[in-house]
Amino acid sequence: MPTATRIVPLVLGRKTFTSSSSLLVMSSFFACATLFLTVAAGAWMFFQTPAAPGSDMEGMDLMYKFLAGFATILLVIPASTLASASATLSARRQDERLSTMSLLGARRTAVVTLAVAEPLVPAICGIVLGVLGYLVMAWPVSLIHFMGRSIGYENMLMPAWLVAAVVVFLILVCIVAALVGLRKVAISPLGVRTKSLERKFPLGQVILAVVAIVLLPVAVSLTQSGGLGLGILIAAIMVMFILGLIVVDLVGGLLIRWFAHLSGNRAQTPERLIAARLVSDDPKRFWRRVSGLAMTAFVAAVGGSGISLMQLGLDAADEPGAQMQDADRFLLQDIFTGVMLVMGISILLIAVSALINQVADIYDRADTFQDLYAAGTDPETMHKAMVRAVLGPVIWVALLAGGLGLLLVLPLAGAALVLKPITFSTILASVVLGILIIRSGLQLAKPILVTVATAGRSRE
Structure with a gap:
């Protein structure tokens, strides 16, 4: 791990942010983070803004919470699949750099660390931009009417700890997906160079x-x-x-x-x-x-x-x-x-x-x-x-x-x-x-x- 820590800063440079694969990962996680946070904010709204006491909507809270949670489940899994696919593809494409490191005698830990860091850096950038995208997208969503009234922008703003939890979840998805994509590649100088896969x-x-x-x-x-x-x-x-x-x-x-x-x-x-x-x-x-x-x-x-x-x-x-x-x-x-x-x-x-x-x-x-x-x-x-x-x-x-x-x-x-x-x-x-x-x-x-x-x- 110390070797990997020394090598990674040397090979991560401008192309880490400007290459085609990095832009793809960044765009994917930007879209995922924006939609993820918007969906989560919608569900959070139903759990935090109950109907006014004495109104006709009182007693419907449980039904709305169930429907909001159900809709969130239906959307979270496809969004996670998109983020995972992007990170996996990016990890699998670092063939030349990984093979060069292997030929130079780098340890497996260094190769694995670089393969994970390569998609992780643009993914984090995309997620951070996705938080800003969520704050922008929350405005038109807040105009939608539920329970006879508009949602309201303030009700679409989640607490910082919940936003951080979504960000951490997406980062973990990226790390796991990169490791899964790398697991299928034979980590050897010839194996990485030819992208030989386990069949x-x-x-x-x-x-x-x-x-x-x-x-x-x-x-x-x-x-x-x-x-x-x-x-x-x-x-x-x-x-x-x-x-x-x-x-x-x-x-x-x-x-x-x-x-x-x-x-x-x-x-x-x-x-x-x-x-x-x-x-x-x-x-x-x-x-x-x-x-x-x-x-x-x-x-x-x-x-x-x-x-x-x-x-x-x-x-x-x-x-x-x-x-x-x-x-x-x-x-x-x-x-x-x-x-x-x-x-x-x-x-x-x-x-x-x-x-x-x-x-x-x-x-x-x-x-x-x-x-x-x-x-x-x-x-x-x-x-x-x-x-x-x-x-x-x-x-x-x-x-x-x-x-x-x-x-x-x-x-x-x-x-x-x-x-x-x-x-x-x-x-x-x-x-x-x-x-x-x-x-x-x-x-x-x-x-x-x-x-x-x-x-x-x-x-x-």
Whole structure:
């Protein structure tokens, strides 16, 4: 460790902040920190500003707290995935610097320390800027109405200790992700230089997926058990949806691997073959590219049911002789507002993830694209291969996530709400919009692909 402490300050310089990979990491963590803090501030607002005593909203506090916590869970996991993916990709791209240190006789501790410090420095800068972004974004969010009144800017300001806790959490995500990305690289002079990866069957992922799938019905049955306290029931519902997100994440990665295997066996054109080989080379990388859409499809299944509930309640209120208290009407309107906010932030995460991951992947695979270009493959074919590799499994992933979301909502909301057309329309609209955003990100990154493929070996 003393050796690492001496080496790291020498190799971290201006390029640590200005290189393409550093800018990607900084941008990713800026977006994550801004959205993270904004979502956390929204949940904090519901826990700190109860309804006025004697008002119609008194007694609804627990429902609002539950919905706020639920929305936070749905958004925190995709945001964490984006931050983790960015840090992992950055750690994996330090091949030349790491290999040079290894060839010069640096110890493993020095190599590991540098690999972690490389993405950590721009990540911290991005997080600090994200705190400023949160303070700016809190103003338009504070104008949104909940419980019959606007949120208010002062209610969106979290205490310093909570902001610090979010900052520390994101820094830990960066460190862990960098270590995980480095763990897969053979730390030796030749191994780092060639970026040789360990090729293993994902047995651990399969076991975790099976365990999560087995536990999921148990959590669902708990939500249907009678005699449970309200606190236990809410905890069971939270656990059920967290398990659902974990199942989507684990099974989705395995589905991408299976898709690549089938595509490789059936490839009849160069772009199909290249796409299959790119995905099979690192399925997790391409899962990260579409995981945001999968999470959004899952959220849309839950949100669509919420919109159906709102529509059903308002229709009942409009019937002759029906009376609805202001508190109930506010709750239905706020459910709609909350669903729109969650969906909007999910779409933002897809947009940021699509562009950042696409550009990062191009730089990370610079050697591959340059070798393909030297072998006679034109950049247009490479671009088509990348588009197919990313968009090919999207339909399967969306069906998996959206279908699982509907299955989990079904016992809670009932078939009358889940099977309403508005629920499926919400899912379809979210998936189509997500696909268009991902496709736009691929198109925006095309000039970078052409530049990287036609250039000599890129050196930062």
